[in-house]
Amino acid sequence: MILSSIVFLPLLFALLIAIWPKANTIRHLALGLSLIEFLVSLSIFKHFDASATGLQLVEKFMWIERFGIQYFMGIDGISLWLVLLTTFLTPIIILASWTSITERIKGFHVCMFILQTAMLGTFLAMDAIFFYVFWELSLVPMYFMVGIWGGARRIYATVKFFIYTMAGSVLMLVAIIYMMYLTQEATGQMSASLLDFYKLQIPFVGGTFFSLQTLLFFAFALAFAIKVPAFPVHTWLPDAHVEAPTPGSVILAGVMLKMGTYGFMRWVIPLFPEASEYWAWLFMLIGTVGIIYGALVAMVQPDVKKLVAYSSVSHMGYILLGLFAFNAYGMGGGLYQMLNHGISTGALFILIGMIYERTHSREISKYGGLAGVLPIFTIFFFIITLSSIAVPMTNGFVGEFFILLGTYQANPVFAYFAVSGVVLGAVYMLWMFKRVFFGEQGELVKDEHHPLHDLNAREIAVLVPMVIMVFWMGLFPNHFLNYSKASIDYLVNNRSNYNLTIVQPGAVDVTHAQGEN
């Protein structure tokens, strides 16, 4: 019951907050509840077996028997860290929004918890329709978050976000239904279970677009590519990021984008191995173009939040590149980079939110010389900047290094181009850092009517866990990767014939006993 409680506790919390009578204690309540949720999610470790390749802690019930749709949840090394990332970021986001969200506090926290349920469900659902329900549900609270608490062009941004994502995913729904019929043909019993989907042998013909596996592949890939967002369909992201309130940006960059890359790892690559292999060049190309394009566009942004938004496009390009390298370095690096990006970009958005609360501007040109006025803020910002440009000892380095290594093995040409992204990343981040923190004091910084105050205890409490994670993940990547290694190796080695098994709770002990005999 662990996974069910992890997924549905936030929904319960949302209800509790909705009926909570006292407006002035909602924030405290929400923070406490999200911490409880985090602790509950940590209890996964007690039962999680890092050496197993299959699905663990499985919960499986028939939901809609007529179509073989199940209430089916399971966790493995791929989804484990994404679940923890979600539960880790939520209390931080709630604490960070303490002063920035001032109206409709109740509604905001209700949205937050519903969103958490939807995201966790997306990572844990192992039944196609069950997954789709969570996938689409996640749009609704995010839509309200951007639309109600966002900036000036929030309505345009939120409607664009919603329609873009929805447009991508409806074709996936058709593909899912089609695959349900394929399972019926293959086994006589219709099923929407992902494990049954894995067993399908879908005919593939290279060289043409109109072969069954290719079409299904693109129906899924489009949905996930929009969510990632991959290069040509990324345009909703800068709008949504810039207009979203700080907590919205953090959750969007931190977790929601990962739903797309997770989709590639969990659904696209193992379900359509031949098609992914055949079209890998396309996605590596998209990834590489995204890296360079995102970096170049980020460089010229006058708005610091937009700069970070485009840096997301660049970073997500790395992840896509790593996943389609199809080797242990690329995939492992891709997964690791998902977590890194969640931490470092999330932290960047929080930092930008903090300075925005003080000055109500995000124009880089209006800043300058901030380092002398806000020393603590500067230190935090610098550490996160380093993490974002992947300096060794920070988390970003590990992820990018693995991805580039994997890409080089798979296709050196893409690696040559992708490496330039590392340089460009340093360029736009450091240049922005220089313009904001050093040099002559900008008009906002020397404004004597509004003296700037350095970070208070609450804000430091928000940032410290992030900084700890930056170094922890940078110095001891194995603490994290060891849990995912078995699953990723299994995916890499059995890609063309992927088959997840369900690990029974007692099964591990049996093999140990046999080993002793």
Added chain:
Amino acid sequence: MNINIGLSDILLISPMIALFLASLLPITTKVLRGNREQHSLITLSQALIGIVVAVVLLVVFGGADKTAFNNGLIFDGVTQWMGIISLAAAGAAMVMMYENPATKGKQFSELIFLAMSSAIGMLILVSAVDLLMVFIGLEMMSLALYLMIAMSHEEKLSKEAALKYFVLGSFASALFLYGVAFIFGSTGGTNILSFMDNAAELVQTSRLFLFGVTFVILGFCFKVSIAPFHAWTPDVYQGAPTPHSAFMATAVKTVSFAAFLRIIATKSLTGSDHLFDILQWLAVITMIVGNTAAILQNNFKRMIAYSSVAHSGYLLVGIITAGVSDNGAFGASGVIFYLLAYGLMTLGAFAVASMIEKSENHIVNVDDLAGFAKQRPMLALCLTVFLLSLAGIPPTLGFFGKFYLFNAAIGEGLLWLAVWGVLNSVIGVYYYLRPIVVMYMKDGEAEIAGHSLNATTVTAVVMAVAIILMGFVSGPIFSAVEKSLL
């Protein structure tokens, strides 16, 4: 010709008799009291009791493919489910009539009498298998409806709507009758059961029969507002009092689709590729026209009217699926389930509109809803649920409705219709989100009725809760529907 009416016939039509008796109560009381209106609440409860009794009788005596009146009426799963859905929708619409400014108060007994008569017509329509019986049901339902619309306290738009509906409705009936005449000419009978087994063959061998079936189908296309026969829908839904629009969009549409299913169940489509192609294109065109036109609307009721055109397009996909598949029950139950979902969400949306209306002349515009979420958080939340459900966002009932409908279509190989369907639902999202955007994200003071309409509020809340909760148990409901059709 000797006519025997046995006890079983009477028992089978007992729901209609119950409705008829209940419809007489208020109007008779009014006459006996010297043309003085009794309290509206009593009138309403008499009508609702009649409906409940009718539903119970329908469940108890109907079912198991029993036929009555010399095979004129059939009582099978379709009759029961569609009958229950339409009666429930009619009941909910009557609750709205009780409180809406355009319909409440004076002449309420007459209104309820007409609405109940219309409901009797509906029951005849869902159970009719003889085409002439279908015609009787259709006319009984429609004639009462024309009068109901014209009776509105509003002076101008409702009269126009009534006249327009009357003219176009009569035109549709004429088309239908024309088709029936051809069918009679080519087969020597008007009973669907009599040519059920060889219809697929007849459309190939007999031009006259094909002609007749086509006209009958076109007549229904008018009734359920399939583009390009949909032009009356927005005007009528806009001009009619809101409860009546709800009545038409849900109850009337449900029973019209039920009769449509009966014609389609003859498998004429499998015989004629042309007819099959035409209907597929009609479905695609209807979805596109309904959705794109709805984007341009600012009047809330007009927007829902176009959305109802689009939903007719989705439903037509289900009808086509039922018409060509060997296992028609799957497609048909998809249609029935979708009508259930669609009925709940459309009634809900109209109920909220009905509560916003200050007077009989009040026009509800989407742009005027700014600030509604702050003034009436509960209602705004309900409307959000209805709109998201109409847009087909999981886990609402609307999503599962679409899922079953398109699932059946894909299973039947109509993949391209399903793709058109889902792409259209993306277009739909755009205009369904607009009221939500305005309600929640724009500041303002919405011009809304100050008084609270209690029964209508309860109806809306119940429906919103049902839409969310029934989403989770949609599987068993769907299986129950499908089992009853086998």
